[in-house]
Amino acid sequence: IFSCTQVSTIGMRRHQFGSTPTRIVWLQVAGFEEELLSLLKFSGGSSEYKTGLERFTCYGKIWEYNLFDLRPDAKVSFLSQLTGSKNLKNECNDYDRKPVWNYLASSRYKVGYFEYGVSEKDSLSSDLSCVDKSKEFRKGVTVWKMKQSPANKKVKLFHQSNQDSYQVGKTYYDRSCNTGECFSLFSDNVISTYELYNKNVSNSLFVIRDHSLLNSLRSKNINQIKNNLREIDKIINYFLGKTDKLGDLLLLVTSASPLGVDLPKTGVQWEELESKGMFFDIKSTRLTSSIFATGARSENFCGYYEQADILTRLFSSPKQQGLEFEFINPF
Numbered sequence: 001i002f003s004c005t006q007v008s009t010i011g012m013r014r015h016q017f018g019s020t021p022t023r024i025v026w027l028q029v030a031g032f033e034e035e036l037l038s039l040l041k042f043s044g045g046s047s048e049y050k051t052g053l054e055r056f057t058c059y060g061k062i063w064e065y066n067l068f069d070l071r072p073d074a075k076v077s078f079l080s081q082l083t084g085s086k087n088l089k090n091e092c093n094d095y096d097r098k099p100v101w102n103y104l105a106s107s108r109y110k111v112g113y114f115e116y117g118v119s120e121k122d123s124l125s126s127d128l129s130c131v132d133k134s135k136e137f138r139k140g141v142t143v144w145k146m147k148q149s150p151a152n153k154k155v156k157l158f159h160q161s162n163q164d165s166y167q168v169g170k171t172y173y174d175r176s177c178n179t180g181e182c183f184s185l186f187s188d189n190v191i192s193t194y195e196l197y198n199k200n201v202s203n204s205l206f207v208i209r210d211h212s213l214l215n216s217l218r219s220k221n222i223n224q225i226k227n228n229l230r231e232i233d234k235i236i237n238y239f240l241g242k243t244d245k246l247g248d249l250l251l252l253v254t255s256a257s258p259l260g261v262d263l264p265k266t267g268v269q270w271e272e273l274e275s276k277g278m279f280f281d282i283k284s285t286r287l288t289s290s291i292f293a294t295g296a297r298s299e300n301f302c303g304y305y306e307q308a309d310i311l312t313r314l315f316s317s318p319k320q321q322g323l324e325f326e327f328i329n330p331f
Helices: 034-041 074-083 092-096 101-109 128-137 187-196 210-219 222-245 267-276 307-315
Strands: 025-030 057-062 108-116 140-148 156-158 171-174 204-210 249-258 259-262 282-286 286-295 304-308
Touching: 025 074, 025 128, 025 210, 025 222, 034 222, 034 259, 057 222, 057 307, 074 092, 074 307, 092 128, 101 204, 101 307, 108 187, 108 282, 156 249, 156 267, 187 204, 210 222, 210 259, 249 307, 267 304, 304 307
Parallel strands: 025 204, 025 249, 057 304, 108 140, 108 204, 140 171, 156 171
Antiparallel strands: 057 286, 249 286, 259 282
8 A cells, every 4th residue: 555655755745746837936146055054043032943944855966166256246157047058258258158948938927027136237137238149148038226326327116015017038127226225125015026927927036146145245234134134034035835736836046156154152142242243254265156946947056067958957858758858058
């Protein structure tokens, strides 16, 4: 009887192997390394609290280097993840690579891209030195930027209470950031935008890029770091709820330019960390970053591999082993 009722699992969690994702949510968090989760785990009422990332099916590590840099910056690393290429120099030619949404175009995927805390030089939609190539690179992608809109320019705006539909391929700026400081929460904006943009959509890719944590780490602002982590955790938990209900959703969380941290060794020192921000230091950028996956096809993302391999693993399935190499050319 038992041999006929075997349930497939990964890490003691039930999992359906070989599922094809028709909804993909990809959260890219610059500066993140898993040690930072302890700031959520041990800051609060109970250490038994499980962060969203602890509920994922698969966990892996990805090498940060490419053909030219041992520690590329976050922009280049995330481009490598999106294009499957190691041949990136942070130059205009980088936009000659095909991004993930190009391979999904034939399946009529609706593609959205949300930025938070991303500077103009790192933004996917603001590379003025490569304006033509970057525009072609994001063709068909709707972009939301949680930042103040450019002065003296007529731009499209969005707000978390917005009920108007978004136009494909357009760029929107957060209305709540018009004074320079954003009053809407990152998590609320992501959730409301995703709900509206993906309403009645069967195939979709939604990429969220967050540089706010990296900015807070560099300034060693412990309170802001914890706020950033709480917002990220809230977003992850929201999409975990979607993943539990939908068997065709893949949720990915990747990092780039992860900063090592030095945390307190004792509970007494941890109290000093909470109250005064002491016993907290930043180390150099790690040579490997983290990847978490859950939902459809998440089994492909366990283990150690290069960041450029994420794209191949996204499209590879047991029935199509080898097929992806025919249409993904990283160079």
